[in-house]
Amino acid sequence: xxxxxxxxxxxxxxxxxxxxxxxxKQFEITINILRAEINxxxxxxxxxxxxxxxxxxxxxxxxxxxxxxxxxxx
Numbered sequence: 001x002x003x004x005x006x007x008x009x010x011x012x013x014x015x016x017x018x019x020x021x022x023x024x025k026q027f028e029i030t031i032n033i034l035r036a037e038i039n040x041x042x043x044x045x046x047x048x049x050x051x052x053x054x055x056x057x058x059x060x061x062x063x064x065x066x067x068x069x070x071x072x073x074x
Contacts, residue, residue: 002053005034006060009069010043019066020045027059028052046073 010019015038024031029051036045049056060070 001050002056003074004049004056004072005074006047006049007071007073008045008047008063009071010038010045011067012041014067015040015043019063019068020047023059023063026062027055029056029059 008019020031020033023029029049032048032050034046034048037043038045049059051059063070
């Protein structure tokens with residue numbers, strides 16, 4: 001198991017989309033929301049992700065394909 005902290009940067013078109021819910025359902029990782037700031041124009045969420053390193057890499061790639069920028073802040 002690996003722990004990783006990331007910041008997800010949301011574009012305006014995805015602020016109201018349940019991306020974290022989809023992330024948890026699709027990938028076998030544990031998510032802990034550390035902090036967040038969301039407004040109608042944009043948003044960011046800092047997460048602690050715990051799980052298999054390969055699965056977390058797939059999850060971060062999936063987030064990128066959804067239009068969310070992922071920054072590693074570990």
